[in-house]
Amino acid sequence: MIDRHPWLDALAHAVLIAGVLLVAFPVYVAVIASTHGPNDFMSGLVPLLPGSDTIANYRSMLTDGLSSSGAPPLGGMLWNSLVMALCVAFGKIAISILSAYAIVYFRFPFRAVAFWMIFVTLMLPVEVRIVPTFKVVADLGLLDSYAGLTVPLIASATATFLFRQFFLTVPEELMEAARIDGAGPLKFFRDILLPLSRTNIAALFVILFIYGWNQYLWPMMVTTKSSHYTIVMGIKRMSDVADALPQWNVVMTTVVLALLPPVIVVVGMQRLFVKGLIETEK
């Protein structure tokens, strides 16, 4: 503290409290809406205090879904989202750490070509090449499968760069010592590099889990049957109905269930999350 300005400190507190409230407000309203029965949304104003239908809403959505709009129970959708988020996160980490290892610890023809090919994936978000990518997945027969949901998303330039940067900082002596002791590339990777990368893997996992969980366009394209719907894309189907026939309570129940898991991950692993976020962008 350089100079004291009590009024500036007060202002800072005021701005931050306003910010916290602003950020939390939509979620508060969603949570409140998920505790009310359907009749509270027919007219007037959305309720701002908790209602008494919490258990009924969550139980019926988790086990029965919304039959009027053909939406399946949320339990299955949550499961699909979890499978997708975990497969995307672990898939990206696995193939990226291997390619970074190849690029940093080996010298071979076409190394630069491989590096640039991986770099390209950074530039081509699925949104801009959606039609031809969909066609490839359809031709491979991967529609309505977990493979179709996850495999096309697991190439990762950011994760590869992160591991590459990290490997470059690992002291040369470690590998030289390992080689003198007779460790081959596989043993060195498994017994030395992998344990050293633990924090990076964990930080990356937090970011990639959120990325996988929050996918919207891709699951919407590759799933035609409700058995493979993920929860984030499933909300849209319910809210479409909601406009014709207000079912805001169950839509908001779905919203709360869809945002809770990634938020828990971020809150529970805040330090790793910040590390992962800041390092993947370097």
Added chain:
Amino acid sequence: MQTKRTVFGNRLLPYAFLFPQLAVTVIFFLWPAGQAVIQSFQREDAFGLSTTWVGLANYADLLHDPTYLNSLKVTAIFAPAVTLLSVGLGLVFAVCLDRLVRGSRIYAALLVWPYAVAPAVAGIMWWFLFNPSIGLLPYLLAAVGYRWDHSLQPTDAMILVVIAASWKQVSYNFLFFMAGLQAIPKSMIEAAAIDGAGPVKRFFTIVFPLLSPTTFFLAVINLVYAMFDTFPVIHATTGGNPAQSTNILVYKVFVDGFIGLNLGSSAAQSVVLMAIVVTLTVIQFKWVERKVNY
């Protein structure tokens, strides 16, 4: 390109390690992107039975297509608005937090979690808050005499999607500004304080200029976010309407290609978007290199 001083001599192993990544890249990234480029020079007949080469006709058509030009205009409003709002708020929160000694960790924890919320979910929540018949915000606006209706008023719809898209991004910008502020040497601020510069003057003459690399980086990242990752916000709320007023480029590619089945035009739009992303990514990497060599 860097490697280690000593490397493993194995010849096949590196290819085996790279294979999964490259296979996914080629099959799901390069091949479809190439297809998009090829299709952008072709046109299919109405039944999809034959395709003919049309050269640059698809691109030329885009330039004369009022809906595409409108979409460009919409994106040119939407993306900078989201960037300005979310970077601005992120900076304000970070600067306020940087002043405080006590409570800063609690505030930080309470400000970062929205990053985890999916854009589609954020869109639905704000859509609910702004619901013209029962939403809270239209109710408050009505009290000051404004009749909010984003299903009819283009401006209202634009405001809705800008807020919904910016909301979760504030936390991201906040975190990067926090890191940027912590990197500013305290001695510099102290020197200015001794010379008699007050907190406001110090911010504009020292802190903000020293944050400019962070600000520039965030501007690029947020433009990319607003142009490409906000698809779910639009799709889950306005669907590009009313009267095309929120039909941003990336949403239009989807609508034309998947719903309109106008493959040639959609492919040409994809290629234009790819060119934009590549440009922005190159700018961003140039900046990163400059920072490293500084």
